[in-house]
Amino acid sequence: MRSGKANAMRAGWSRGIIELRHMLSTPQDLWTFFFFTAILLAVTIFMRGSTVEGTSFSLGSMTLPSILGMSIASGGLTNLTQMLTVEREDGTLLRAKAVPDGMLGYLVGKVVLVSGLTLVNIAALLIPGLFLFSGIATGGVGSWLTFAWVLALGLAACLPLGAILGSMFSNPRMMGLIMFPIMGAVGISGIFYPTSALPEWLQGIAQVLPIYWLGLGMRSALLPDGLSAVEIGHSWRHLETLGVLGLWAAFGLTVAPIVLRRMARRESGSSVAARREKAMQRVT
Amino acid sequence: MTVIEEPDSATRRIRPPEDDTVLDVRDLQMRYGSTDVLTGVTFAARRGEVLGLLGPNGAGKTTTIEILEGFRMRSAGEVSVLGIDPAQGDEAWRARLGVVLQSWRDHGKWRVRELLAHLGTYYTPYATGGARGPWDPDELVSAVGLTEHAHKRVGRLSGGQRRRLDVAIGIVGRPELLFLDEPTVGFDPEARREFHDLVHRLSDDEDTTILLTTHDLDEAEKLADRIVILAGGAIIADGSADELSRRMSTEAEIKWTRDGQRFVHSTLDSTKFVHDLFRQYGEAIGDLEVRRASLEDTYVAMVREHEAGRGTAAVRKFEGATR
Numbered sequence: 362m363r364s365g366k367a368n369a370m371r372a373g374w375s376r377g378i379i380e381l382r383h384m385l386s387t388p389q390d391l392w393t394f395f396f397f398t399a400i401l402l403a404v405t406i407f408m409r410g411s412t413v414e415g416t417s418f419s420l421g422s423m424t425l426p427s428i429l430g431m432s433i434a435s436g437g438l439t440n441l442t443q444m445l446t447v448e449r450e451d452g453t454l455l456r457a458k459a460v461p462d463g464m465l466g467y468l469v470g471k472v473v474l475v476s477g478l479t480l481v482n483i484a485a486l487l488i489p490g491l492f493l494f495s496g497i498a499t500g501g502v503g504s505w506l507t508f509a510w511v512l513a514l515g516l517a518a519c520l521p522l523g524a525i526l527g528s529m530f531s532n533p534r535m536m537g538l539i540m541f542p543i544m545g546a547v548g549i550s551g552i553f554y555p556t557s558a559l560p561e562w563l564q565g566i567a568q569v570l571p572i573y574w575l576g577l578g579m580r581s582a583l584l585p586d587g588l589s590a591v592e593i594g595h596s597w598r599h600l601e602t603l604g605v606l607g608l609w610a611a612f613g614l615t616v617a618p619i620v621l622r623r624m625a626r627r628e629s630g631s632s633v634a635a636r637r638e639k640a641m642q643r644v645t
Numbered sequence: 646m647t648v649i650e651e652p653d654s655a656t657r658r659i660r661p662p663e664d665d666t667v668l669d670v671r672d673l674q675m676r677y678g679s680t681d682v683l684t685g686v687t688f689a690a691r692r693g694e695v696l697g698l699l700g701p702n703g704a705g706k707t708t709t710i711e712i713l714e715g716f717r718m719r720s721a722g723e724v725s726v727l728g729i730d731p732a733q734g735d736e737a738w739r740a741r742l743g744v745v746l747q748s749w750r751d752h753g754k755w756r757v758r759e760l761l762a763h764l765g766t767y768y769t770p771y772a773t774g775g776a777r778g779p780w781d782p783d784e785l786v787s788a789v790g791l792t793e794h795a796h797k798r799v800g801r802l803s804g805g806q807r808r809r810l811d812v813a814i815g816i817v818g819r820p821e822l823l824f825l826d827e828p829t830v831g832f833d834p835e836a837r838r839e840f841h842d843l844v845h846r847l848s849d850d851e852d853t854t855i856l857l858t859t860h861d862l863d864e865a866e867k868l869a870d871r872i873v874i875l876a877g878g879a880i881i882a883d884g885s886a887d888e889l890s891r892r893m894s895t896e897a898e899i900k901w902t903r904d905g906q907r908f909v910h911s912t913l914d915s916t917k918f919v920h921d922l923f924r925q926y927g928e929a930i931g932d933l934e935v936r937r938a939s940l941e942d943t944y945v946a947m948v949r950e951h952e953a954g955r956g957t958a959a960v961r962k963f964e965g966a967t968r
């Protein structure tokens with residue numbers, strides 16, 4: 362007999378793939394999903410003409426990897442948070458609870474789905490970027506290895522955080538409250554504007570958050586080594602990147618199961634019905 | 646904590662637990678904040694039995710079912726579902742249950758067959774350990790009459806079609822025990838009949854024990870082997886529809902014709918009345934019709950009586966008579 366857990370992980374994998382297919386074949390989802398991606402790409406194209414201060418390197422080429430880093434963080438965080446709150450309200454989670462090992466399958470499915478979406482998103486930015494910008498990924502295999510570990514570690518750091526936030530907010534309309542801090546974090550994390558140019562206390566905050574390190578990690582992977590000169594400490598600081606992202610991942614992977622289990626335990630038909638009732642009252 | 650007096654609880658406890666008792670609820674209590682919703686619910690179900698749980702809106706039917714499903718923690722009382730306390734139920738236990746909740750609207754982007762096939766896979770590893778393994782998705786789709794819509798998006802189904810899918814999902818793992826919370830809301834008459842056939846098939850062929858709630862008393866009468874009525878936080882009646890109407894001594898309606906004239910009479914003792922009627926008029930009586938109170942009449946009478954404060958007396962009278 363195959364164990365229920367192993368079976369559910371496999372079911373979760375196919376669940377994630379099926380839902381990814383659903384999203385990629387629904388025009389409305391594609392639009393909301395890629396609208397932002399298209400805007401980001403347009404922004405970098407406008408920046409193509411300018412150069413990084415003190416060098417002759419294109420500002421557009423510099424910004425593209427930072428945006429990749431940001432997309433990993435915000436995609437992992439907001440997508441998962443939003444899906445969890447919405448699917449708690451519509452009863453998907455309760456359904457998962459009614460099925461043996463369904464919660465495990467559900468979670469694996471969500472991780473596969475959100476990781477898949479992030480990969481698609483990154484490909485949609487990176488592939489045109491490789492043609493549009495010069496000086497990207499000139500380091501060969503080394504570039505792509507760094508790219509791979511930063512991406513993997515970034516997802517491991519951000520997905521559990523998304524799961525934690527998603528279990529804490531039961532109302533999908535609270536998402537706005539989560540978006541503002543995330544936008545603030547993007548602002549100070551050196552994605553569009555170098556963190557080194559900010560006051561020191563802001564630099565301190567930025568360097569606690571995962572977005573800064575994801576941006577830095579992506580720049581270190583895809584940009585020529587010489588550009589590390591404009592970073593804080595004039596270095597790519599791989600060890601620190603590994604450390605901070607690793608700590609976030611460890612924190613998330615420890616706390617997420619506890620929070621998720623607590624949330625799942627509370628899920629019941631009446632709680633779903635009560636949330637729906639509230640939602641209806643807001644509409645009318 | 647109040648202990649509701651159960652006149653027969655002593656005898657019940659002594660009785661050895663029957664092997665085929667699938668569901669056993671004793672003195673179940675549930676309190677939300679400071680309101681007591683269930684104050685002492687006691688009932689049981691045997692394997693293969695269809696049990697209808699009736700009661701007014703807000704009586705606590707959904708609450709009771711959710712406690713049995715392990716979705717809600719009870720405040721007090723003993724509950725055994727398939728021999729296990731739902732609060733401690735593991736995944737192998739869950740694989741033996743089927744659940745159709747009062748309302749869902751999940752998985753809107755999935756296709757009907759795709760979803761049933763996916764949810765079925767979770768049950769395969771448990772097929773050998775007591776649970777019977779999942780339905781074949783095509784068979785299941787056809788059993789609930791959704792073949793035409795097998796590849797439709799769940800979000801595009803009509804209300805009744807959606808409900809059929811809910812029922813399909815509830816039974817996808819071939820459960821030993823199935824909970825149906827108002828399963829036929831929004832069904833058209835044909836769908837209702839098909840659903841009744843399905844329920845009979847599940848209980849006869851697959852020996853599935855079914856606990857269902859409904860506000861359609863005709864349906865309850867057709868489907869349920871036994872009816873339990875929940876009101877005021879406790880079970881006020883427990884028995885087959887026939888037993889209940891006899892127990893309630895509701896009046897039967899007698900119609901007949903004599904000399905081309907129609908007569909109607911309501912009485913508690915229909916047998917004696919008909920006997921006297923024939924003794925008096927003999928062959929002059931024609932078109933005799935005796936209509937015992939329907940479940941609906943009985944139900945309404947019982948709930949009324951209960952609300953009028955005579956409920957406890959009725960329970961005693963009734964339970965004393967059936968045991």
Ligand SMILES: Nc1ncnc2c1ncn2[C@@H]1O[C@H](COP(=O)(O)OP(=O)(O)OP(=O)(O)O)[C@@H](O)[C@H]1O
Binds near residue numbers: 708
């Ligand atoms: N989570 C909750 N918190 C507080 N009160 C609740 C909660 N869930 C249910 N109740 C209350 O408990 C009572 C019983 O509710 P329940 O849903 O079990 O009734 P029901 O018999 O299923 O009714 P219906 O026929 O309308 O479905 C109601 O008064 C309801 O308001």
Ligand SMILES: [Mg+2]
Binds near residue numbers: 706707708826
């Ligand atoms: Mg209910």
